[in-house]
Amino acid sequence: MKVEVHGLTLTYGDAVAVSDLDLTVEEGESLVLLGQSGCGKTSTMRCIAGLETPAAGVISIGGRPVFDSGSGLNRAPNKRNIGMVFQSYAIWPHMTVFENVAFPLKMKGTKGAEMRTAVRETLELVGLDHLADRGASLLSGGQMQRVALARSLAMQPSVLLLDEPLSNLDARLRHRLRMELRELQLRLRVTSMYVTHDQDEALALADRIALMQSGRIVQIGTPPEIYAKPRSASIAEFLGVDNIIPVTREDASCVRLPSAGQKLQVEPYEATGDLRLCIRAEDVLLGPDGMKDTDLGPDGMTVTNALPGKVAGFVFQGSTVVYRIRVGTDLELDAVQLRSSGPLLGLDDAVTVALPPGAIRVLPAEVPVEEPAGVPA
Numbered sequence: 001m002k003v004e005v006h007g008l009t010l011t012y013g014d015a016v017a018v019s020d021l022d023l024t025v026e027e028g029e030s031l032v033l034l035g036q037s038g039c040g041k042t043s044t045m046r047c048i049a050g051l052e053t054p055a056a057g058v059i060s061i062g063g064r065p066v067f068d069s070g071s072g073l074n075r076a077p078n079k080r081n082i083g084m085v086f087q088s089y090a091i092w093p094h095m096t097v098f099e100n101v102a103f104p105l106k107m108k109g110t111k112g113a114e115m116r117t118a119v120r121e122t123l124e125l126v127g128l129d130h131l132a133d134r135g136a137s138l139l140s141g142g143q144m145q146r147v148a149l150a151r152s153l154a155m156q157p158s159v160l161l162l163d164e165p166l167s168n169l170d171a172r173l174r175h176r177l178r179m180e181l182r183e184l185q186l187r188l189r190v191t192s193m194y195v196t197h198d199q200d201e202a203l204a205l206a207d208r209i210a211l212m213q214s215g216r217i218v219q220i221g222t223p224p225e226i227y228a229k230p231r232s233a234s235i236a237e238f239l240g241v242d243n244i245i246p247v248t249r250e251d252a253s254c255v256r257l258p259s260a261g262q263k264l265q266v267e268p269y270e271a272t273g274d275l276r277l278c279i280r281a282e283d284v285l286l287g288p289d290g291m292k293d294t295d296l297g298p299d300g301m302t303v304t305n306a307l308p309g310k311v312a313g314f315v316f317q318g319s320t321v322v323y324r325i326r327v328g329t330d331l332e333l334d335a336v337q338l339r340s341s342g343p344l345l346g347l348d349d350a351v352t353v354a355l356p357p358g359a360i361r362v363l364p365a366e367v368p369v370e371e372p373a374g375v376p377a
């Protein structure tokens with residue numbers, strides 16, 4: 001069911017954990033709340049689940065308010081029909097797998113054959129039917145998280161809240177369960193909110209990503225939108241954009257590197273104030289020493305924003321090599337090259353880096369506080 005949050009504020013003493021937050025999760029949608037540690041993700045989830053009492057705001061599930069600071073309405077957690085899966089394996093170790101999953105059904109009054117069928121079906125869904133009678137303490141981490149997931153799904157929740165459910169698992173298992181979770185999500189279309197600070201996980205699991213910083217949502221969009229168009233340099237940095245360089249405005253399609261003073265052509269931008277030039281390492285071109293603007297680059301395209309540089313370091317990554325290029329005295333740029341694209345460069349080799357205007361984004365350092373969180377055109 002659709003979840004709507006308006007003006008949500010949660011404080012712990014003097015500290016504001018969630019600040020005037022607005023958020024809608026559409027029916028059947030998988031929304032991922034992504035942000036750095038301490039930005040307020042868990043706090044937001046706990047408010048929706050009814051485990052914290054917000055200082056202000058309205059929360060509705062399926063169009064019915066479950067919390068309203070104005071009227072004093074505050075439905076108990078067990079009256080909200082919410083399924084939750086946490087980072088720690090919150091399952092009962094003294095029960096079997098079957099009993100764990102049956103527990104919430106019994107609480108709801110489901111009995112007998114109907115209950116047993118529901119448990120069996122849910123265990124099948126998460127691939128644990130063969131372990132139904134095993135004691136829950138005798139499972140691996142990944143299996144325990146599947147039990148926790150099955151237990152939440154068995155009660156057919158209006159909303160499923162998942163708070164970093166995979167972060168205690170090793171990398172391989174995490175990847176596998178991530179794929180399984182996405183499949184399950186697409187098949188069942190249960191409205192879900194998934195919390196993570198891992199951008200790859202967010203990109204993989206989300207219909208939409210809500211990026212959170214300092215208790216508020218600073219950007220919402222589909223994974224491709226967020227990946228291609230972060231709204232601020234600090235969001236870009238969090239999303240792994242490698243090169244973030246302070247620049248000053250020259251005109252609407254040109255910026256200047258403050259230290260070296262070179263002008264760089266960019267696509268028309270609207271950002272004002274404290275500006276950053278952002279470009280991913282995969283988009284930075286590397287060519288032989290001495291290349292100038294309007295020369296033909298290694299990719300056969302006309303070079304723009306050519307800068308002379310020297311190799312200051314490199315990391316071999318198998319199919320690619322990441323080069324760190326020093327330009328002038330105080331600018332360093334990362335550039336990724338396919339290993340197949342030519343001979344490896346060595347330390348101190350002179351090169352030309354070129355920054356294609358279409359790959360550059362000129363962004364404000366931070367998103368201004370008063371702006372809504374949508375994706376800019």
Ligand SMILES: Nc1ncnc2c1ncn2[C@@H]1O[C@H](COP(=O)(O)OP(=O)(O)OP(=O)(O)O)[C@@H](O)[C@H]1O
Binds near residue numbers: 016
């Ligand atoms: N019980 C509490 N008492 C006081 N402060 C708290 C409490 N729980 C959280 N906070 C603070 O509220 C802020 C938000 O915490 P929250 O747990 O929501 O962050 P998070 O985004 O889930 O972080 P993480 O990724 O580390 O889990 C943090 O500054 C945190 O220190």
Ligand SMILES: [Mg+2]
Binds near residue numbers: 042043
């Ligand atoms: Mg948390």
